Amino acid sequence: xxxxxxSVSFMLFVISALVLAACGGGSGNGNGNGNxxxxxxxxxxxxxxxxxxxxxxxxxxxxxxxxxxxLKDPASGEVEGFDIDIAKALAKSILGDENKxxxxxxxxxxxxxxxxxxxxxxxxxxxxxxxxxxxQVDFSxxxxxxxxxxxxxxxxxxxxxxxxxxxxxxxxxxxxxSVDNIKEIAPDATVLEFENYQDAFSALKAGQGDVLTTDNxxxxxMMAQDANYEVVGEPFTDEPYGIAMKKGETALVEAVNEGLxxxxxxxxxxxxxxxxxxxxxxx
Amino acid sequence: xxDFSILxxxxxxxxxxxxxxxLASVIALLGSFAxxxxxxxxxxxxxxxxxxxxxxxxxxxxxxxxxLVVFVFFYGLPSLGITLSxxxxxxxxxxxxxxxxxxxxxxxxxxxxxxxxxEAAQASGLTYVQAMRYxxxxxxxxxxxxxxxxxxxxxxxxxSILGVFxxxxxxxxxxxxxSRTYVTFDTxxxxxxxxxxxxxxxxxxxxxxxxxxxxxx
Numbered sequence: 001x002x003x004x005x006x007s008v009s010f011m012l013f014v015i016s017a018l019v020l021a022a023c024g025g026g027s028g029n030g031n032g033n034g035n036x037x038x039x040x041x042x043x044x045x046x047x048x049x050x051x052x053x054x055x056x057x058x059x060x061x062x063x064x065x066x067x068x069x070x071l072k073d074p075a076s077g078e079v080e081g082f083d084i085d086i087a088k089a090l091a092k093s094i095l096g097d098e099n100k101x102x103x104x105x106x107x108x109x110x111x112x113x114x115x116x117x118x119x120x121x122x123x124x125x126x127x128x129x130x131x132x133x134x135x136q137v138d139f140s141x142x143x144x145x146x147x148x149x150x151x152x153x154x155x156x157x158x159x160x161x162x163x164x165x166x167x168x169x170x171x172x173x174x175x176x177x178s179v180d181n182i183k184e185i186a187p188d189a190t191v192l193e194f195e196n197y198q199d200a201f202s203a204l205k206a207g208q209g210d211v212l213t214t215d216n217x218x219x220x221x222m223m224a225q226d227a228n229y230e231v232v233g234e235p236f237t238d239e240p241y242g243i244a245m246k247k248g249e250t251a252l253v254e255a256v257n258e259g260l261x262x263x264x265x266x267x268x269x270x271x272x273x274x275x276x277x278x279x280x281x282x283x
Numbered sequence: 284x285x286d287f288s289i290l291x292x293x294x295x296x297x298x299x300x301x302x303x304x305x306l307a308s309v310i311a312l313l314g315s316f317a318x319x320x321x322x323x324x325x326x327x328x329x330x331x332x333x334x335x336x337x338x339x340x341x342x343x344x345x346x347x348x349x350x351l352v353v354f355v356f357f358y359g360l361p362s363l364g365i366t367l368s369x370x371x372x373x374x375x376x377x378x379x380x381x382x383x384x385x386x387x388x389x390x391x392x393x394x395x396x397x398x399x400x401x402e403a404a405q406a407s408g409l410t411y412v413q414a415m416r417y418x419x420x421x422x423x424x425x426x427x428x429x430x431x432x433x434x435x436x437x438x439x440x441x442x443s444i445l446g447v448f449x450x451x452x453x454x455x456x457x458x459x460x461x462s463r464t465y466v467t468f469d470t471x472x473x474x475x476x477x478x479x480x481x482x483x484x485x486x487x488x489x490x491x492x493x494x495x496x497x498x499x500x
Contacts, residue, residue, distance in 0.1 A: 174462050
């Protein structure tokens, strides 16, 4: 009897969970559509920069899951990283106080919709400036020069991509564009592909290859994990990170660019860069 | 209908992987039969320390995932100064792992021959080795053939572990083709076909052998 009762209540639980999930998804979509419509209208109104100033708070979309750039510390609950420090510095330059800021989590998939829904004022989330994206959003000046680079054990004879030759074993990750890039630049090298970044880094540590290649932003994260390894050479692909803002908000873009320029000239940019990346930015 | 251009355009790559899969499987199979037989003998010998060693080997290796066995070779051995390629590590891991199952199959076959057979053979004047050779083993082999062919098929399929360690086998190149063409499903259909080219004939041969042995008995 009790058993039957339990199975009935379990089924009820499952059904209600499913219903809730379905409703959640549905209403989420509904909100999304509603907001984007509203966003379209507000474009004609006052500039976003004035709105930010009057509400006295900057709302920034950042990553919560990316080492070095935007990572939520599970212990303290604080979000920290290069992108976060840039966001705080911009809040200081626009509103005079780096604490007048709200950080909202975005992913690569959600960031542009959230921006266009007016949920965030800008995206500072390891976002590469591309021509396709330029059609959807406006970008600030480049604030981080990302690109594919090389990670080697300290003291390695390989110091740049020119040293990757026929005898070199290059470690990479399956399915990444970095495999195609390195094969194009160093066609004679042996490329060994692994399931994920952690496996590839373990293989490098185990001496299964001479050099690991992928985006430098990921390599710097590995370097932070193990100081016996270093990123060498200039990035050999060009993936500049920019701050994305809603299209047409010229005043805000100008304010952000002024803020970035001031950061660079005051040397604060270099301080932030060194704090997270571990070395000074290359000129 | 799968997209055959995937197969034709990447045929050389598939073939390269296929050759390495065959090579790894053959080496691992021969090695695992040799090691497995030795371990099986250890497990039934009257000498106690050897029995323990055999049991340790089987219970230890058989009860951890193959992935971890290869993991030890690939990531662990370099800390002892021995760096072997993904192909070698995968083949070694496969050999050692499958040997534990083969040892068990052979042991079970020998144990299934009633003890009275050995005793009767020895009573009629045969030595232990002769009794094994002429009385026990011919009966055991018939029982052992099906599980051994099973293990051989498993080994061929398990050789896909090489793909995880950049072992340049069929699976590794399959992953590569899939990630480059984005035609994931069809790519792996052809990978599966290549495995079938290896396993189906083996499966058939094992069945023929079973039949022949059954008749001779």
